[in-house]
Amino acid sequence: MGAAEIVLNVVFYVLAASAIAGAVAVAASRNIVRSAFALLAVLFSVAGLYAVMKADFIAGAQVLIYVGGILVLIIFAVMLTHRITDVKLSNDSTPGPAAFCACLCLLFSLLVVVRYSTKWRRDSDTVTARAESFEVSFKQYQADGATGLAFGGGAYEDSVVVVATVSQGPDPLRILDQVQFVATSGANRVSRNFPVAGRDAPYRHVFEKLSEGEWRWTVRLLGRQKDGKDEVDREWEFPLANTGFTVTRGVTEPIALALAGPYLFAFEVVSVLLLAALVGAAFLARKEVKDL
């Protein structure tokens, strides 16, 4: 794990801790204003988590709308619905044990479901390519080397792990010297050479710092071919069909394209709904609402 991953993990755990602390404070705190400001801590840490997950636009939106908008509203509501004089505000609750147990078992069931029902660690599925007498089986993994990276799927970070084995059928004419894996995306190209290993020894390499974009895999076998007496250097190259992965940085553009594309109708409906909410809220909260 590079320094960046460690820092990211530390930050994740700090934010997780503050989120849980805030949530518990909101649930348990006696003074409602205290719980309001605890909610601030929760919202900020959730925004931080989004940032950790590289969903920067959502982090920005979260802070802008939740903290800037909703929390301010809640605090205003708190202040408007309590007589100003008593600073220590009662926040009485019906702390029945039943609710507490219900929530605990809910939590437990969720954790069980999370633990057992989802297998995250799916192994990568392999792609085999045959050419003349050679056969290459190819696998690609996420940065942690364990979780399979679906072909055509997205990589978490900007690094990918490749595991492949090359086997040669009984063919006296061709001798293999080197195996090369090449990842190309538009202009930039990354490659790694391996000396020929044993029959089924796997070649494994971690490609770091890949730039944004669609990447494609090709395998190049360098070797010699014997025809008659002399040996001629030969090169066999075969691009691995429908393999490859995408590296994306930030989430603003995909969201924008989605909002303007398939979700356009939903987006417009939400804007109408917001307008309705605005008018409704203003109407409901007006001064002389005696006849409600």
Next chain:
Amino acid sequence: MIFSRHPLEQMLILSAIVFCCGVYTILTRKNAVSILMGVELVLNAANLNFVAFSQYTRTGGVHGNVFTIFVILLAAAEAAVALAIIIGIYQNFGRVDVDEADGMKE
């Protein structure tokens, strides 16, 4: 390091915990504003799930993120209307205690 599991799993666990805190607040609080805070917690937990699934399993595309954006927007609208109602209740009942505001009872 502690759980050293797949980051997605860590996120799910975290959101489950926050979700439960939210539900607990909703169930136990008498003050309407606290209930609203509980609802906000629940929504945030849900958002966390959406983003986690969308970011960590990239094959699904960006639907999770877009849904989160919509949830955040609607949470804003919902908070505005809820607080308007709460203020309405406060002006009518003098207090914002949920148990007392049962005028709709049969």
Next chain:
Amino acid sequence: MTPIALASWALELTGIPVLDAFLSILVVCFILINFIAVYAGISTYAERKIAGHMQARVGPYRIGPHGFLVWIADALKLMIKEDIIATNTDRLLFKLSPYVVFAGSFACWVALPYAPNWSPASFNIGILYLLAVSSAVVIGILMAGWSSGSKWALFGAMRSAAQIVSYEVPIGITLLGMLLIYGTLDMQAIAASQAKGLPFGVMEDHYGGLWSWGINRWPPFTVIAFIIYYIGALAETNRTPFDIPEAESELVAGYHTEYSGMRFSFFFLSEYANMFVVSAIATTFFLGGWLPPAPSASGTLLLVVGTVVGAGVGYGFQRRGFDGFVGAMLGSGIGALVAVFAAQPAADGAFTGKGPQILEGAFWFFSKSFTLIFVMIWLRWTLPRYRVDQLMDLCWKKLTPLALINLVAIGILETRHEWWALIVNHFKAAGP
């Protein structure tokens, strides 16, 4: 090469990569906080001096040459002052709120484009991050107002919170308008994209100097956007016509009445920090960030010469009712006009911001921001204060509708090619 990367590359303090990463971030933040503190001090001094000279008096004069060191004296005074916490306050929140407020404005400083592709931390959601983080200040103010227990502080906090939140709407909309033009959220990219193009989208690949700045892109609308943004910015930082919270007569000192000593200095610091952030965003969006006012060196020369000549002519015709300032304005206008056409830079001559030009870029960025701050200070001692209802009325009934119209106008103008296509396709004949 953002500074944090720079710092982590240089610093191998503890050998452990994790600690190094954190330490480098710490070092950059430390430098930035000190820069803010010094800047805030100097700006308080500047404000008092300018205010003095504007009211035909001298302003602080005793400490240091022309009173230059008075701000250090103020800082020391605030530190030494007794730190009173009233009994009726909610101690935790009372202690916490100055830090939340300062954190809000400090976080903005990190993302500002000080020099060509050099800012402490450059995000690709630049402006969204700035708007988001600056809303944390509101929470801090509410917290301060609520926790200091007294009715006045609470009312002051609620009023200023309402004011800041409602003025975020026009600011948001105007910036949205400008984003339509730039097409990116990244502050560095926005500043860079203002190097080319003339008003009304004519001749996009022409280095237009100050004519290709944001404010001149669609003259009537972007200028209105700048004005609305600036008014909103004044309200955002509780300054001048909108400084109701500190309205001595009504609310004593608003949300920070109960604070004293070091805590009060934090509020004071964050106010000035906010002032700089807001004017920095204005320069990046409207006044071309770190871009020089003329496309190339000869262009700047022409501009300067134009101004001097204009001023000279204005002064020369003093008798005929001309006036030096108007002359200078006209001269610089003509200078800028000529500079744009006459002084096209050679292919590589344009302002790219590599090497030494980073300092030049920083100079332009800071000079523009300080001018805007000067105007803020200037306004403070000229305009009377707005009543609360006038303030809200100005925001919701005048600025927001105008900003919306502006946004629609810029939207239509930016998609003019599509409009042309729409109209003419209507007449499209079968044709061979």
Next chain:
Amino acid sequence: MDLHTFVSALQEQGSHAAEAAAPAFSPLMVWMVPLLPVFGFLFQTFIGRKLPKPVVSFVSCGVIFASCVLSWVFFFSVKSAGQPIVAMLGPWVQVPGLKDGLLSVIAEHKLVVDQLTCVMILVITNIGFLIHVYSISYMAEEKRYARYFSYLNLFTGFMLILVMASNVLLMFVGWEGVGLCSYLLIGFWFEKKENASAGMKAFVVNRVGDLAFTIGALTLFVYLGRTFGVWTIDFQAMKEVITAHKDAIPMGLSTFVCIMLFIGATGKSAQVPLYVWLPDAMAGPTPVSALIHAATMVTAGVYMIARLNFLFVLSPTALAVVTGVGAFTAIFAGSIGIAQNDIKKVLAYSTVSQLGFMFMGVGVGAFAAGVFHLFTHAFFKACLFLGSGSVIHGMGGEQDITKMGGLKSKMPYTYWTFLLASLALSGVPPLAGFFSKDEILWQAWSTTQFSTTGLGMWYGKIIWLIGATAAATTAFYMTRLVIKTFLDRPKWATASAFSGAGLPGGKDDESELPQDESMLDLGAIKKKPKNPSSPSNRPAPLPGPMKGDEPASADLPEDESMLDFGKIARKKAQPPPAPAPVPAASHGHDEHDHDHGHAHDLPQDESMLDLGRVRPFAAAHDAHDSHDAPAAHDSGHGHSDDSGHGHGGGHGHGEPHESPAFMLFALIVLAAGSAAVGFLGWPPALGGTNVFEHWLAPVVEAHEAKAAGHETHAKAEHEPASEEHHSNPMEYVLMLVSIGAAAGGIFFGWIVYGKRMGVPAKDFTEKHKELYELVRDKYRIDELYEAAVINPLLDLNEGTCRFDNEVVDGAVNGAARVGIIVAKGTGLVDNEVVDAAVNGAAVATQMVARKVRRAQTGNIKQYLTFALVGGLFVIAAFCLWLTRTNLWSTFTETFGGNR
């Protein structure tokens, strides 16, 4: 095709156009020629108003001078290179998808300066500059000084855009712009109703012409696009397409398009059907008439036809129409010119007739001759108008030539320049007019253009005959004008006639007052206390003596902004001095007091006269012509609507005096020009090489000559390669005949007016009373239009309105009644059948609701819990269904099996 390819295709096309032509100048330099006057306009309107007059005049003249210098530079570069200069700023109207998906650029911000444009921009800028200089002193007294110059600058800017435009759209921009400026300038003194309505009349009539122009241009654009796939309105591109497919274009279409464009030209260049606005345009200040209604704008039609010569050449019938209308206008306007008594009206009709000549020239295919006549006419007509301006200026606003006379001694410079210009106009040999007019007449005679059409060879001969008689009439009325104004016995001394304060916007002068006005007339009252504060009385920088009483502007409001009306209201509160018994004295003083010619300000008797002049039903339709007032009223004094104002001199002094230096400078230069410029077109018949024709050859010659002649032309500069009519004997005969016509006209004029003191003219008018009346009232064309066009329209809309009330409303009401009946019927059905079913359903739901209501406890917390539990069950069920797991087996596996 997404945005990026779209933009790159656009730029790469732009760059092609730029390389093709010789990039001698950066496009912005060329664009500066039209844009500098526009900047002048902007400066005047926004900043100029507050600046003192010398600054305003310096800036506006300086701007025109700069354009003039630039145009001389371009002229020499085009002359030396032989290549037109192309200044391309960028695409203007680009349309994707018109031409098989590719981006086709319809119109570009492109100016083209070829030989024809050089001629035009030289004329516009040089004569424009002289007229600007002239109007500095002419309008010295004008309160709205900056506004005048701003409009003049704007006009020059638009005219330059018109002539330099590379495509029809940009030319049309100029076309409309000059129309706008002519409206603004004609109605410059808008206080008087006639001027404002004259302005409106000019604009409306131009618009009629422009409508036809647009129809023509658009049909051409769509036709070319549809049949040849070339979607463009660029002259060069259109020329290539049309010349390439010369025979493929059907005759009907080219004739229709050319006639439509010609109607547009008649609107703009005041030919017969649409000329009515030009005589009324004299309501504007004289330099305006000189610049716009003599030299530049009215020639726009000729320029357009010269520019689109490749189109007009296609249809001889259209050219026949053009020639016919041109000839008829020449003779028609010429005849009216004879009977006019207002100096500017005479010149106006002479302009119309000379334009007729130009159209004749262009019509017979001799585009170069037409443009040459335009070129020379610009000089001497401008000189004549400026001369008349200086006469009016000298005579304190008097325009009626019957009131003038004997000015030769008083205004020597003006006299000699006026005489020289009128001789040039009448076609006396050595001067410019002779060459250009003679060339046109010769081309008319010798043209083979109409041999193909049904008219045969003699049509050209008839046109020549009409042209010659028109030339004779021109000579006659010019002589009449010169004699009555300068040489006749001074009539102004006896009538002590001319009015004093000829301030623009001043009241109607005494000219319609009864003849026996006492000597103590307005002019006599001298000094009026100067109001120190008003800026307008700061010592005028010009040497022109600021004699006479300070014009009423002294106590006028300071700023000349439109706010005057407001101040006038307050001013009216000041009680006018008691109406003195003797109208003259106080009347005089009070008259000075009022400003802006508000009739109601005037003492009672004066306004009485106005009513008399206003026609009873004048209000509704557009500006009727004041001088078609009932004949009885304007008994012989040829009242013109801008008498009494229209000159800046403002001196109430009895003696007419020579005009200040600036005016004379312009007059002298123009007179010298009209004398010298003729030699440019020295016809080959007289041994010279027609420089002007060669100069225009590349633009105007038919395409095959162009291809062939172009190289030769560039090489052999002066060798007369393609001289086809070298010394054809008929040409000399015609030349002699035209000289004879000119000399005859002058001699006859001198006999009638000089030697016999206008006596034969008087008894001619007595003998043929009604004929004279007819001609003097311009064959009552305005009444004809009113009767033929305007009134029928009014009756039409009354008719439709009545039809609408009776018939349409009737039908609608009828339908409504039917609807009511039907509604009653359905109402019955609805009550019985439908309501029953609905009530039944309501009862059923009520029963169910009573049962369910008890679950409603009103406690939100219970609701939430129920919701939560329900939600959980749903999720659980969904998960199980989703995974279709057997509940029991998972339970054993989780707790029993391996972890």
